[in-house]
Amino acid sequence: MDEVPAPHTGWTFVTSHARVLAAIADDHHVRIRDIAAHCRLTERAVQKIIADLEQDGYLAHTRTGRTNTYQIVPGKGLRHPAEAGMGLTVASLLALLVQDEAERTAQPGNPSHHSTA
Numbered sequence: 001m002d003e004v005p006a007p008h009t010g011w012t013f014v015t016s017h018a019r020v021l022a023a024i025a026d027d028h029h030v031r032i033r034d035i036a037a038h039c040r041l042t043e044r045a046v047q048k049i050i051a052d053l054e055q056d057g058y059l060a061h062t063r064t065g066r067t068n069t070y071q072i073v074p075g076k077g078l079r080h081p082a083e084a085g086m087g088l089t090v091a092s093l094l095a096l097l098v099q100d101e102a103e104r105t106a107q108p109g110n111p112s113h114h115s116t117a
Contacts (some may be wrong), residue, residue, distance in 0.1 A: 014097070015043055020049045021090070024059065024070045031068075058090060070094040
């Protein structure tokens, strides 16, 4: 089993909750183990964050067999009064954090980028 990379020390602009939400937005079937590795968190921390997001209505999931499928509530306003007062939503946050898969693979320098020229 892969180990979780060392956590980042010091402060960052983006919270762990936002990182987990962005990982889920990128893949609605992502495993907790993969979120943890991507976000440099423990699986237990990811489970707690997902529970927080679900409790406050930002996220829901359905379970099919051993697989979770997550649904994000894109129109829900952000929690902090400064962002909420500006009308910022989960969708606006995710637009900044998540690139569409097509954009990522189309970027020059990406090993999976194939030129059509």
